[in-house]
Amino acid sequence: MARIAVIGAGMGALAAAARLAVAGHRVVVYERTDTYGGALRRFERDGFSFDTGPGLLPLPAVYRDLFVKTGKEPLEACVDLVQVDPSSRHVFADGTRVSLPNASRAGVVAALDEALGSGAGKRWGDFLVRAREAWDRTRRPLLEEPLWPNWQVLAEREPYPAVPHKRLLRTRRAGTLAEVGAWELRDARLTALLESHALAYGLDPRTTPASAAVLPYLEHAFGTWYVRGGLRELARAVYERCVARKVEFRFGADVTGVLEKDGRASGVELADGTVAEADFVVAGVAPGTLDRLSAPARVRGDGEVPPQPASASRVTVLLALRGARPEGTAHRTVVHAADREAELDALFGTAARHPRPTVTVLRPDDPRLVPDPDHEAVTLTTVVxxxxxEPCDDLTENMITVAERAVPDLRDRLLWHDVRTPADIAEATGAEGGAVPVPALAAGGGRLLHPSNSTRVPGLFTVGGWAHPGGGLPHAGMSGALVAGLIVEGPEFRGSQ
Known part of the structure; x- marks a missing residue:
């Protein structure tokens, strides 16, 4: 039985802790805040309850596998997991609206043809076929296996089978997501639909490789899911599974250093001077934090994937509304920006903040979120x-104005609102600037890969959104499985079969 110190109680760290405890190890989690779950937090006021982090769960199979491998009770016995249908509703710049069925290619094709005109659905359906090929090519190396030592192969090879595009005397293939939209989808609204999946992670579609086609495909193929009571309930269930497997938690325990002895990790030092010895250390922290805990030159060497720089964050506006949620309301509505280029320049360039950003409106049909049936809890999110x-007062007002396209009587029904900013994300997760990590993607020169879960320091591993395979709830759960495999089976571990 090995002693394992886990730094942080985010979802990747919890997933690793539960798996390692089941394997017979003594696991202690040190969390600097007073709770678990990382970005999966909850805000409550006046009988209203809101998720302040992710509001939907793609690819629930990752957490189903976690619960199968760590105990007799399956995931569905611990949380009320439901499929969201329609998967999403979109309000485009020209006023066109479309609701997309959940995990139904034929239904999506029919809905797009009806809303956008004949042929739109087929173009999107054909795109999904190509996106599936990219998914099949990258699923194992990017999600299910430890990062390859020769990761440059993933960085250089574009897995998306782009359609040849003839222009004048040249034939080109899309290399970015924006080019996929312009050359293959050929409709500004379909392009907005495509790019919204990248934008949700703070990715610029103009520079994001075409391999990001796997993001909409993942949602299409595996559905969109919600946990009743909010996604915080998923964090609770994973935490309770850890406790049931005898994982120890030390909250309010700020780790200030990773200790080494004889050239390998030997434990952690806490802010109060306490030293906790360990045979392995698992760091579920952002790169800047890890650099402070252990010298960067010791953790990462030349030729390894560097940490992804802080780029984009989110602002979330929590709305308490009087009046019941109308029958037939979509759980998620994406209201697209009227001026795509202006929004992208504001997010990724030097232009001033765009006054009318793309806003995601979440309106769960969940009585556990409201004081009674005559009220509604609504969450607005945008990328920043x-x-x-940076102050957010003007942005908050702009987000509410945009959201009125999805909730026409919003201001008349508004009781109060609360705002969560990048500073709040930074406080919850420790990420510089409140940055949100992106999922690992192939091509693009490796810009969207993440550092390996193993480090140059024997016995020190990294887990969570800032390590392989990157950000997002499914990816965090996968990182936990990879780290547990590397510790239990050793360097020869090659992932799930």
């Missing part, structure tokens, strides 16, 4: 640069 000190 990772600058925690």
């Amino acid at each position: 640069p990772a600058r925690p000190d």
